[in-house]
Amino acid sequence: MAGDVLISYLPNEIIEQILETPFLTFKDICNFGTTCSKFRNLVCSSNKLWKSKFQQQWPNLQDVYDSDRSFLWRDEFMHRFRCGWNIRHFITEMSSKFCRKDEVSNCDLVFFDSMMQNHEYAYYFIVNELMSIANDDDPAGNLTEKFYTEKVIRYVRQVHLNKKWQHFLSLPSEELVLEKGAVLVAQWSQPLTEVKYKKIAKQLDDIASAVKTELRKKHSNHPLFRVPPEKLSEWRNKNINDNQWKPSESHQILDALRNVLFTQMGFHGNNEMYYNVESSFLNKVIELRCGIPITLSIVYESIARRLGVKCEPVNFPAHFLLRWQEKYKSEEERSTYYYIDVYNCGHFLTKRDCPHYSPNSQCPMREIKLQPETFVKVVERLANNLEVAGRQRAQGREARLRSTLELMHLVNPADMNCVFHLARFYMLHHMNLGDLVAALKKTQDYLGPREREQAAHIIKMMRVYESHHYSKESESLPDIEPRLRAPGVEYAIGMIMRHLRYDYTCVIYGWDPFCNASQEWIYQMGVDNLPCKDRQPFYNVLVEDGSTRYVAQENLEVAVNPIKINHVDVGRFFKRFCGTHYVPNTEKEEEYPQDADVRVRFLMLPREL
Structure with a gap:
């Protein structure tokens, strides 16, 4: 230690x-x-x-x-x-x-x-x-x-x-660079990974250096190569309010950036697993060179900014793009601008790229007035994407959902839909609501009439829960009541089993002498179709795919080749894997005090290979 x-x-x-x-x-x-x-x-x-x-x-x-x-x-x-x-x-x-x-x-x-x-x-x-x-x-x-x-x-x-x-x-808006917000999201969502901003910033610096090398091949006299290090450092750490070059010179940089990022380095959109949570983590996107529109856009914008080109994040309907204008401070009413689709290899888009455009009809994009998103809004969208992605996977779903909802609440405490879902999560898992109630009451003064009414309703819901449920359960819990062996219960907690029908491997962490589920569940799961129906022992098991299930005894057999079970809750019930079984922790051993002898008996039996 x-x-x-x-x-x-x-x-x-x-x-x-x-x-x-x-x-x-x-x-x-x-x-x-x-x-x-x-x-x-x-x-x-x-x-x-x-x-x-x-x-x-x-x-x-x-x-x-x-x-x-x-x-x-x-x-x-x-x-x-x-x-x-x-x-x-x-x-x-x-x-x-x-x-x-x-x-x-x-x-x-x-x-x-x-x-x-x-x-x-x-x-x-x-x-x-x-x-x-x-x-x-x-x-x-x-x-x-x-x-x-x-x-x-x-x-x-x-x-x-x-x-x-x-x-x-x-901080002032010029110091709120997008990469820092994306790093915070990655750090929040990956607590067991050391996500360091210095490392990510260095990786972006290296890509920017590669772009300069590519630019030098075709445009060796580009003014970028005469910029002093102090100015490059300023662009690296702060948002710039305009392009630092003539339009043609900015085009040259963006052409080199597209070639390096997408052709040479192979950055691409994750089309096969769009809602893979790693696609929302900036450190993983840089490592795997694969992401979703918003994270790829942040990578692109961060490199362009280091080279003196300003790109603005735009929350396009059902998509996320960057917008680049030839001049941001132009006094002209209409400065030429382009949308950059980073998810599709950084292609430039204008109204003429719209499939509905023709000389005789205006593109629908013309009617859409898109404003660049703020730092906070980009981080909020990242958090929202994580919430959607987090619901797609079973492994660690509950912990991931809680973490994402808390992140969404941090970024936008006035989002009553998020507060409602977070409150429901806390109540479902019998958690303390004090901090959430206090935060919501503090936010009420800054809400509009409709949101204030929603907030009052949510606070009332949480107060009712606290008075009827949490206050009683928060009192000192009674001692663990031992579950003594019952006739017909063949297996024991800690034993690694195989499901006879679905062929998955699992570990037992609890059992009932008879099915203890509701009649609705028994009907939905077809328990009445089993030979012994619900009049047989049922086991709580942690499955190798990350799910938790309730299984009839007749559907289980002892695994011939026991393996570790990759499940987030294994440590909640067991302290050690011994190659053939899991050793229950102190609390689980107290709950099933007679199961140890059963495990030993099965371990002594010869195994059929």
Whole structure:
């Protein structure tokens, strides 16, 4: 665990005192070591030695620190050590607190809010420790701890990104470059991935450099090559209010950009899996060179801006395009402009490209007055696309839907349709509504009459839920009631099974001696067509495709070749995969105390290959 470098210096009795003290300060640790000469020597070590030990223990934190500043590395080491211990102490207790909840409410994790205020780099310490738990490849690692660690990572990152979003809103429009908004969406939606803006900006810089190389082949005297680095840096970091070149010179840059981006590098639209969530993540679009109109447009606009060409995002009906004008500040009433269809290899579109255009009839596009979208609106559309894409896949659907709805609410708190769906999600999963009610009441003053009426209705709905449901369920839950073995129940939790009819592999995480579903479900699933009908044991199983099902005993058999089950909820019920079965965690073992003997009995049986 975190602090092994430190702990290796301590005698056993000192280690035991530290591990029994969940909240440690540097002074506390020093007091523990007063009888230990090795520990006193460590405390008195040089700043250089402490820095070395810090970097050895947590190498991923080196980039966080400002290299131009000096630090007391002993204190930094102790802060990071204490942070790691406190996190692990909290994680180990989460299963006993939340094992019967589908989702953990944000109010249950406010412990980390205070932690993030304890140190200048506390957020990075916390993420570093959580990621070390989540990415631990040790076969003996605790799957339950990883399961709850992922929930905490999502929360901590979102608290941090919420503050970053509020900071964005305070900036002047020229500093709100689209790529930063797209990176925030990617970071919010991929909490277990280190999505760094510096890396993405560098990748866009490299593409822009490739475009300059291509441009030089045909137009070596282009004025772009005489632009000083300071000006290029300004274009990189801020929106430009006009093209920096004559129309013909801008055309030359855009021709080179199209050739590099689509012909040489192979960026293209994702026609086969349009609603693949990765197509909405800027880091994945750059990596895979495949995206949807809005993300490809952001890549294109970011590169063009670096080269002094202004492109505006346009939310076209059922599509997303860029608009480029020859002159944005022209005093002429009609400056020539083009739409750029980045999804289709960056083709330029004008009214003459419309299939309905003819010399004797005007194109319908002529009547559509499209204004460029704002930074906020582009991020909002990205979030909306994620919401649609997230509903297409079963694996992790609930967590993904919650995350997307919360992102949509962050970006547009006045969207009552989003608030309504988020409130329904919270109520369906028995979550605390306090923060949502407070946010909605705060927003009411800025809404129109119709939206205020909707907000009042939603608040009333949530208040009714709180008074009749959440308040009772939020009280201390009773102890887990053991499920004792019943006659006829052949299998046990943790056993890996194969479905005889549909040939999928799954793991059992619960059972009923008889079917415990509604009559409507029994009818819809054709249970009455089974030989034993509903008068047989039924099993709750996690399936390898990410779904969760309720299966009759006669449709299951023990898997001859057991495999790991790729399901997001495996860690909720099991702590380890042992090659032949899953070992239940403490809470699941308490719920089914007699199932262990059944698992052992089946494991001892010879397997037919």
